[in-house]
Amino acid sequence: MSLLEIKGVNRWFGHGESRVHVLKDINLSIEKGDFVAIIGQSGSGKSTLMNIIGCLDVPSSGSYKIDSVETAAMSGDQQAALRRKSFGFIFQRYNLLGSLTARENVALPAVYAGMDLSERQQRAQELLDQLGLSGKENNKPSELSGGQQQRVSIARALMNGGEIILADEPTGALDTASGKNVMEILHGLHEAGHTIVMVTHDPGIAANANRVIEIRDGRIIADHSKSLDIAPSNITSIEEKNSWLFYKDQLFESFKMSVQAIKAHKMRSFLTMLGIIIGIASVISVVALGRGSQEKILKDINAIGTNTISVYPGKGYGDRRSSRIKTLTVADANSLKEQPYVDSVTPGVGMKGTLTFANQSLSAQLNGVGDQYFDVRGIKLAYGRLFDEDDVTQNSQIVVIDDNTKNKLFSDGTNPIGQVILFNKRPLQVIGVAQPNNTGFGDTDSLQMYTPYTTLMNRISGTKYITSVTVKIKDNVNSQTAEKGIIELLKARHGTEDFFTRNSDTIKQTIESTTGTMTLLISCIALISLVVGGIGVMNIMLVSVTERVKEIGIRMAIGARQHNILEQFLIEAVLICLIGGLVGVLFSFGISVLFNLFAKDFAMSFSTISIIMAVLCSTIIGVVFGFMPAKRASQLNPIDALSRD
Ligand SMILES: Nc1ncnc2c1ncn2[C@@H]1O[C@H](COP(=O)(O)OP(=O)(O)OP(=O)(O)O)[C@@H](O)[C@H]1O
Ligand SMILES: [Mg+2]
Structure with a gap:
């Protein structure tokens, strides 16, 4: 039984007249422990085939089985689990996350697999050391050479086990020496029992492999194997944990990534928050003003005398005869x-x-x-x-x-x-x-x-x-x-x-309800500004998602589940709103200091409830308006996302 079995696979792109038939009736099975090179000219469909093998893309027709399980029957999360546990991707352009250090990049697949932080860091460090990158673990990708970046990406592919290594032109962007080094590493991995599928257009590189499959115009035209000498595999992919601790850790990682994203775009984040800041500050200030004036009026009424009833002649204040009665x-x-x-x-x-x-x-x-x-x-x-x-x-x-x-x-x-x-x-x-x-x-x-x-x-x-x-x-x-x-x-x-009465209690109640109504009214207006602020957050999050499609693609390729991506963007939106809300609260305190400087008559009176409500409100806005962009991000097709620049 083969490890990977492709039967009658076709892949079309586009619709109608612009439809292109990229893979044509591909039949291919790959044995466990083999080292396969797929070779062909540019545009022949090598990467397309590779993406289907790696569950980044799905065939338009035909069957693809991994370990005898049909991939078409798998859910998105099951495919993500395969990418996370069984596959290790090595790309021509490395596809490392620019905001993370080398070690964080290597450790990322294990975050999604639920490995402990310390364990994760230790394993990432070991892999980096094995690949000759000691001392470079804290460098960002931009601070590494191409060959070093490619070795970081190999380490990342091995992080969760990487039983099947999928390498698309791994030497394509490298000089001869670095390319040779990468090929040596791949040889080493093959000897250790990894199954390797490599795409290249260079017959010299392909000669390293045990089996060479040639593809032209989407069809396999040649398939040569040397004597298959399969090393006994001793690869164990890491065990996934499913405890709540594991979720907590993933949430924390999402949180860290959100903070990084906000920090990376300070100005944009601030402008987004501005709507929330103004909204929250105005809600709290208005409520505080309403309460302040109400307290002041009630104090005045109380000064006039608590619980007094006045009796006057006539039928009411409007009775003009009353002075004569x-x-x-x-x-x-x-x-x-x-x-x-x-x-x-x-x-x-x-x-x-x-x-x-x-x-x-x-x-x-x-x-x-x-x-x-x-x-x-x-x-x-x-x-x-x-x-x-x-x-x-x-x-x-x-x-x-x-x-x-x-x-x-x-x-x-x-x-x-x-x-x-x-x-x-x-x-x-x-x-x-x-x-x-x-x-x-x-x-x-x-x-x-x-x-x-x-x-x-x-x-x-x-x-x-x-x-x-x-x-x-x-x-x-x-x-x-x-x-x-x-x-x-x-x-x-x-x-x-022939008389009428006025009860101070009634007056008090009337005033209380009038100021209450006014506060409610103005709060509603302020609430509208909050909603407008929320829509601003949604816009920015949509921009943020669009801008980071590539990042989302990389995360998906290394095994992030849909809900991991959803969480990350949702947390980011909530964080923006929450920070905006808290700044808004501080801002309204500032307003009250200014107000109290100029208005001697009464002071703004803050209520804990209104502050809690405001913060709650901003969180809810974050969730509500962040959900759509986050959902959109999580539903991106991995390969579409990856191919975006
Ligand atoms: N998403 C897509 N939409 C439309 N056409 C696509 C898409 N992806 C690939 N193609 C087309 O499919 C064909 C094969 O592309 P593929 O990337 O598989 O080629 P390749 O063999 O990997 O080439 P290279 O060696 O240049 O990487 C190309 O003609 C390409 O234009
Ligand atoms: Mg390609």
């Missing part, structure tokens, strides 16, 4: 105070009027309020004092002025405390100045003053009705329940619902 009274406020869920109650009554001091006359708002008002509304004292319960019961003629009023009336720097001002010709003594209102809520330009509501009602306006009641709810009480309670109580007292 007289329904809320101090008695209402007092009865609310009795409720178990109420912490404190502040009646409010406001009035616009004329404020006179020294020879100035201004229009201002005087708010009649309870002593709790400042606490509930989060108004802080700058200096002086606030009024207390006694002031309220005694209708004290005192006033707390806001920052605006102080600036208008006492612009000359006079201490306002103790000064008596006139509001609608009634004297009021200034006892305190409030801190400026910078919450952004309400009218920030108006002049606001606060006096006990009793003073305003009894001494200034004479009204019996109040314009608002602000109820502070106890902490552990549900504000919706409390609001219902208040409505029930006032309805019972008034007979009708």
Whole structure:
């Protein structure tokens, strides 16, 4: 039984009119341990036949059996396994990977076979030493002579055993001396039991072989054998491991190769990453800005008073009669105070009027309020004092002025405390100045003053009705329940619902959901930029695949499986996106430093979730957009890939 058996093999290239018939009805069997030379003129079909023998190409018709197994029935990975374990290729143009050192090139087939790193390096070194390349193991192919490169490629062919050595014009690119050296090595291998198939156009070289097959125009025209003297074979191809450790090692190798590829094209990789960097940085920054402003607004709301419910006369803010509706009274406020869920109650009554001091006359708002008002509304004292319960019961003629009023009336720097001002010709003594209102809520330009509501009602306006009641709810009480309670109580007292309530909790929720929606919206826009970035990655990966078709071909020739190639390109895409994502995160931190320098109002607030999501997002983009180019690379036909320059 022959080792290799070719029966009725034809090979056509192209379609239709341009179809060429390169191999015509080839019948050939090669015995184990033979040394065969295939000789013929240029274009006669030698390489085509050789590629079919080496499972780099498939016949258009006919049968090819290796060890009695039909190759046409094998899967891509089974053929890859043959290339990896049984065949060792030696090419005219060496086909070494330029980015790897001599030793790495030699060891590469063993990576795909799952040999341990140390074992691999040791064996590669031994082979290099045997072939007279000691000291050259760390040189890149470009730093070696042609003869040395060819010996590196022979070492690579032997790395996994190389039971069948397939050499296509191994001396074609070499000078006479190096060519002789290579032939001696091949002789040595033959003597050690390797089966050797060599292609040449030089009858002198072919004379080295045991059997010479001549081919012309795709047909075998002569086949001469010397007496076959087959050496007993003692070649053992290395055992393949299939443990998870083996996969881990291969993944690590793919990772290393991806890093090398990225490093080899720094500028291109960076430009590719740019899309991802901008996308990720904008997503994170926008989310951080959204969160920052939301936190700021909520803080302001909380400063205004947690869980307050305000009651106003009328049907709603838009009700124009509400200022004329007289329904809320101090008695209402007092009865609310009795409720178990109420912490404190502040009646409010406001009035616009004329404020006179020294020879100035201004229009201002005087708010009649309870002593709790400042606490509930989060108004802080700058200096002086606030009024207390006694002031309220005694209708004290005192006033707390806001920052605006102080600036208008006492612009000359006079201490306002103790000064008596006139509001609608009634004297009021200034006892305190409030801190400026910078919450952004309400009218920030108006002049606001606060006096006990009793003073305003009894001494200034004479009204019996109040314009608002602000109820502070106890902490552990549900504000919706409390609001219902208040409505029930006032309805019972008034007979009708001639008032309306505003719950700070509702406002808070509204603001939270509004800023949430805004953040979501802007995030979606940023997400689109991420997708655009992903498409950029896909383009570059496609270019990268096209550029490295030759490399892919070499890897396949030495036994890389489809999934090895797929992994390598996928890892490269994911790596680009991941690095882009991480740089994007750093970039957004940079943005926040700048932002915080200029914006004093609020700070960007980063959330771990959004950062994790962003990094996850960039990984997913890498996988999704890297998959197509990687798949394309892995599905290349080995011989098409190899013949590309
Ligand atoms: N992929 C292909 N598509 C079309 N034609 C091809 C293809 N590969 C080879 N051929 C044709 O097949 C014929 C044989 O090519 P092959 O490479 O086998 O020749 P060869 O005997 O190895 O020649 P050389 O000594 O120059 O290497 C040539 O005419 C070539 O143009
Ligand atoms: Mg050829």
